[in-house]
Amino acid sequence: MHHQYRLGIDAGGTFTDFILADRDGGVRIFKTLSTTQNPTQAIRNGLALIEEETGISPTTLVSNADLCINGTTVALNALITHTGAKTGLIATSGHEDSIEIRLGHKEDGYRYDPDYPPATMLVPRYLRCGVRERVLSSGSVHTPLNEDDVRAACRHFLAHDVKSVAISFVWSVLHPAHELRAAAIVREIMPGVQITIGSQLYPQVREYTRTSTAVVNAYLAPILGRYVAAVDAYFQDLGARQPVRYFQSNGGLALSAVVAEKPVYAINSGPASAPRAALYLGESYGLKDIITVDMGGTSFDITLTCGGEANIAKDIDFLRYRIGVPMIQVETLGAGGGSIGWIDAMGLLQMGPQSAGSVPGPACYGKGGDKPTTTDANLVLGYLNPGGLVGGRLPLDVEKARAAITTHLAAPLGISVEKAAYGMFTIVNNNMVNAIRRVSVERGYDPRDFVLNCAGGATGAHITALAREMGINRILVSKLASGLCAFGQIISDVRYNYMAPIAARLEGATTAKRLNDTFKQLEAQGHADLAADQFGPERISIRRSLDMRYVGQVHECTVNVDPFDIDEAALERLKAAFHGRHKELYTYAEPQSPVEVVNIESAVSGAMDRPARMTIAPGQGAHAALLGTRQMIFDASGVAQDTLVYEGARLGAGDVVMGPAVIQEVTTTIVLEPGWVAELDRHGVYVLILGQHVAQHNKALIPA
Structure with missing residues (x-):
């Protein structure tokens, strides 16, 4: 009776959801409160709840499961609350501040807001070390790597108890040797530390993006590494026959080793x-x-x-x-259900983004919350069962909901509680x-x-x-x-992304061959990685994308295409796809203008049953x-x-x-x-x- 079950676990901010599917199409849902301080505890609680309701013990369930899948907010919560690992950055000398300069402007929507505060830096200034080295945009070396600078950075990091190091140099994607050598030195001097190499994690043109991605990855790596080790050990103790899979932000599953090394892929899983x-x-x-x-x-x-x-x-x-x-x-x-209603300086009713969460929760939960929330409004409007939610296990108090809305909103606005709701x-x-x-x-x-x-x-x-x-x-x-x-999660496939930088105009047989060869190399790597995970070629599929722009444009747009052999004639297909996408996004295209490609990527998937x-x-x-x-x-x-x-x-x-x-x-x-x-x-x-x-x-x- 092996492989009788499949288990999906999704840890959210308030609840952790469990979906248990069996071979005969039976699917059941279970919910338990999330335990953000100790994420694995919610998994134990959930399996105990499943046993209580079905009689299937955690050991029986896990040892008879073909797949146990975990979608986690551990990385997300660490980023929201700034509780990642102490991280150091090794950058090209003179570029230590690119993550703080942020291309010279605030995020969209706040660009002209003088009161909007700068973002908290994941690597403080004193832990950003510049080393002398320089690669040019042609890929040639202008200044060789100064290895003594790297050693000095390591000694500085050791003195400050740094747990994770990001390495990101200018134009490293065209010549990764300097980053790789720097990483070897860090490994030698700081054997226990986790290392993120920018040109390997995100081999794409765009220095700020690559450095920022590497820093976020390094900041989260020790935390996610500990989490997946704990979950893996727990499931192995229960007799799991298959490794636990983790859900990634790219919409696919991955093994724990991948998630521990590239946690940036699991942020919004x-x-x-x-x-x-x-x-x-x-x-x-x-x-x-x-x-x-x-x-x-x-x-x-x-x-x-x-x-x-x-x-x-x-x-x-x-x-x-x-x-x-x-x-x-x-x-x-x-x-969400806990979003709080309030009156702004203009006397207008607003909702959220503040939330009453699960503690104290909406007023109607009767757990001490007195602010009017979305859930309270839905209760007053008659939409929710006053007998309670989750099958009556969470009773609701209509009077408390009405009182909260009256006090904070209806009375000050001079309207009825029903109209306010x-x-x-x-x-x-x-x-x-x-x-x-x-x-x-x-x-x-x-x-x-x-x-x-x-x-x-x-x-x-x-x-x-x-x-x-x-x-x-x-x-x-x-x-x-x-x-x-x-x-x-339980019906998703395994998916990995492979990238390469290619800066070239979409013209000529040389460019076509270069594109074709690079795509083939990326996809061969994908096939090898999935074959190692027991996927036959018939279960592997590929989606390609290219970042393209008109020559002279500052920003590129991503165009998705199916795989096909790229020769000089096929470049026209790529151009046509780009003109079409540009028109969808910006309402116009310029078919007469030359087009260039900046980066390419292949997403390689292995189909699950x-x-x-x-x-x-x-x-x-x-x-x-x-x-x-x-x-x-x-x-x-x-x-x-x-x-x-x-x-x-x-x-x-x-x-x-x-x-x-x-x-x-x-x-x-x-x-x-x-x-x-x-x-x-x-x-x-x-x-x-x-x-x-x-x-x-x-x-x-x-x-x-």
Whole structure:
């Protein structure tokens, strides 16, 4: 009975989610509170909870699992709270301050704000050591490496108890020998320290980005190294037959050795699995253009897939640090169930980004919180079950919610508590819609062409209101929505990125050969790495991307292409792809202008087996799941109406619920505003359609 289970673990800021899948398509979700001080404790607690509910002991589960996957916020939390390792930087003399100069301006959105403070430096000035060496943009050596400078830096670092060292020299990607020699000296003098070499971690042209990426990686390496060692040891003690896989920000799985060495790839690993889950849900309907929104207790994360590919961003400022390596583009804002409502200096109602978190939590939790939050507003509007959340294990106090909204918002604004609650609901939704526009409209996509996919425990109450605001008329809500990222992990593939710098105009047979040969080398390395991880060639797939620009442009844009042999004639295909992408992003192209390539990259994936799909029995009609009615408010008048409430666990495949209504699942609540219709399909997904589109939907979508 080997390989009976697959386990996905997603550690979030408030909850850690566990998804347990078995061979027969049984999928179950479990939640436990995250333990940020001791991340492995939440895993132990979760496995104990699974044993309590299923009778399967941790040893039986892990020793019979084909895969245990961990998506972790350990790196993310260390970056947010600035609790990484003490890090030193060895840079080309005169370039020690590139991470502080930051290309000469603040991040987008704050460029002209004189009061916006500078970012906290991960490497303080006294731990940034310049060494004499210089490589020119041609790749030739102008000044040889001064090895004594490197030794002096090591002695300085030892005196200050530095635990991790980043090495990043100017133009090192064209001539890595100096960085490699410096690393050898550091290893010799500081044997216990972790080393990050810029030209190996991020072999791309752009000195500031490469140095900043190397520094972030070095800052996180000791912490993530300790974490994966602890998790690996714990699972080995339980009899794991397969190594634990870790989820990366690029949307793929990796072995612990890779994550420990390149933790910068695991920073945003939690929400990065959402696109994979979304595509899996959409598969039955042939849907490939999906926006996923995930609202938890603290934050709201948005991801987008177009044509079956997730939006990948690279060279971005993440938490104020420039990171070059490719990450699934996740737009995050402080809008969760715990977001606090307040009145600004203009007398206007605002929501967040401050959050009540899980301690003390929203006022209605009755744990001492007295600030009005999103959850309190949803309770006053009638959307949440006053009997409590998580199957009644978390009771809610309506009176405390009303009191908090009255005291802080309704009374000062001179409006009713109901109107204030609907105002809070509307403002939170508007904040979320603005963020959705950032991943869609601002990247050349029209949200009305997409389906909205609901993830996270708190999203269901807002999902139809968000769709209405965006002009989207179709929504997917899985029964597993509140643990969708953990589910995304157990159906993901292994994925590694390989990069090289190539600065050349897209002209001539020489450039074509150079591009072709370099891509082939990168992909051969990918094949070798995946073969070592037991993947046959038939399970390996490749996606290429090139950073290109018009000659004379300052910034390049990334163009994704399928692999093909590049000869001189094929350069025209690359140019055409670039003109097309440039037009999508900036509304114009210049087909007559010469094009140059700056960097190239291959993403190499190894396909994993998928567990069987969840199936649910046919329903007896929605009336069989009716629990009764509740007073709910659906517009700014603040007037409540009697609204039907259904129990999700009693609905079966084919059952249809007409809005206005609420469907109460164990770990989420789905609010259907007037005009929406929900149908549960046999794979446990609610398909929500806006009234006037139901007829077309039924014609166009017969589930596979």
